[in-house]
Amino acid sequence: MSLAFLIEQLLNGVQLGVMLFLMAAGLTLVFGVMGLINLAHGSLYMVGAFFCAWIAGQTGSFWLGLGGGFLAAAATGALVEIVVIRRLYDRDHLDQVLATFALILIFSELARWVFGDRPLYLDVPAVLSGAVPLPGGGGYPAYRLAIIAVGLTTAVGLYLLIAKTRLGMQIRAGESDREMIGALGVDIRRLYTAVFALGAALAGLAGGMVGALQSVQVGMGEPVLILAFVVIIIGGIGSVKGALVGAVLVGVTDTLGRVFLPQLFGLLLPPSEATSVGSSLAAMAIYLLMAAVLTWRPKGLFPVDG
């Protein structure tokens, strides 16, 4: 096994991680500030991807598409918050889960209606197609490096937003005491809409960027949503720092598990059984990680309420 192979796989893990972070950040903020479980977060990811693909198809520019997907997801998020989510804050989690699950079904059928059954086409921009050489031979897709860069930039931006700005201060206050910041005269309804739209925009950004690597189709959000939930549980629900650490941890574990577990079993079993057993176990790797983290720290790595 060469060094380049190891570097490439680590980069893959980090890239999957930062993509998950974009999803998990919104999910964890919404849960932390509003106490809401939003299953429809994956649909916002899908909205971002569909608009990105559609606008890029119409205008020929991936960047316009990405910006459009980001804005469309933010607008959809704000709209959904005002029309539906707002009524759910005082309900218990079961009602929230049921209502947001209904939103998934509605969004999926709407997307099918508007954009059709066939997967949409979205390609990486010409500037970022092709591979960048790695030390020790081999190459790494430039587009994936760009995703890592965008993800880390977003993480820094989100940190600055939360730590340094007035909105961030209100978000932090909202996390620790919801009634009190309302009593202090902050317009809590607007704050909630803003936080929800921010989370939606990040999901839409992730959807648009990943759409160029995968197929843009109905139902693309749900597998990612499950991973994003694992991430925020590992990171500590409500913690953005936890979401970042958890996301990279999950990304790297998943990638390395997929690569090395089948090889590990190859030492003990005949090849075809080894790949089969190893792949099955690799599919479970992140859940084992989650279980391990939770036995060690039941509230996740960075619990918000101490």
Next chain:
Amino acid sequence: MRKFSKGLALGLAASVALGCGPAAAEGLKIGMITTLSGGGSGLGIDVRDGFMLALKLSGESGIEVLVEDDAQKPDIAKQIADKFIQRDKVDILTGIIWSNLAMAVVPAALRDGVFYISPNAGPSALAGKGCHPHYFNVAWQNDNLHEAMGGYVQDNGYKKPFILAPNYPAGKDALTGFKRFYTGDVAGEIYTQLGQTDYAAEIAQVREADPDSIFFFLPGGMGIAFVKQYAQSGLEVPLFGPAFSFDQGILGAVGDAALGVKNTSQWSKDLDNAANKAFVEAFQQEYARLPSLYASQGYDTANLILAAWRQTGGTADKDAFQGALEAADFASVRGSFKFDASHHPIQDIYVREVVKEGDVLTNKIVGVGLKQHSHAYIADCKM
């Protein structure tokens, strides 16, 4: 009340008269269970559209088709089948795309005495030990396209293919089928997760193994993701796969990354026969898009049923109807068409290459993978 009973008597008389008429006047009821919603809906829609097109072109009015969406879920497919059989009293079931759904529906439906004519799914269980006089598959046995690709890769002198497929029964069948006709060594073999969308880790393993070719079976969205990501990886090893990742419905979403990929199929839109030319033209006219192999399978399925119905006048005499289906006396878009002893096609499997015609990506035949091929489980079929 009197008026009503008079009408009833008239209707009765009419139906008696009809019953005495020529056999072909008897109606035929077909239940189609297929996937029309969700990620796999493109396949079901194409099968349905191909099927309906054939009925429309035939001009026959005695055939009633009920269509319902199984949403790619075995339990829903089973419910629809029970309803079709018990309430609607269909004579024939058809339409299922996915093998796991077929296994949930077909054996029970056959026990209930209906015919099942598969336009797509061809699980080995129904081709070998579980074969049945009233089960027919118009498309292929699941292994066929993979076997043909194995043979093609071997014949073209590749010595180190890397092979990958999802970790589920059809994925394992695919790699087994490939290796049945490719008997050399492989550079590596990976089972990916079903529904996986990121293949960075697998592509890195391919790079590390340094193969001379790649065979992959990743149907639907999985294949789109793999081919796009592969194109960006800087690797330039030729790709081979079955037609499922390169059918007309998917090519548009893969884009130019698919250009030059070789894939195996029992049908292609440039097959040179009159039935196929008529089909491709009529399909484009009716639906304003190019037909896929699934559409061709739906079209052939309907024409097979039509031919048997015209010969026998219905399924009242099951043996006669079975015999008429076995004869397969219809103009297939694949050219000549005949069934083997297990009611699966004996056919040529072609190798196609993805090319660009104007702005549209499509496939063209570049060779034949296997000639007059049946399947590997036929010895287990005792009918």
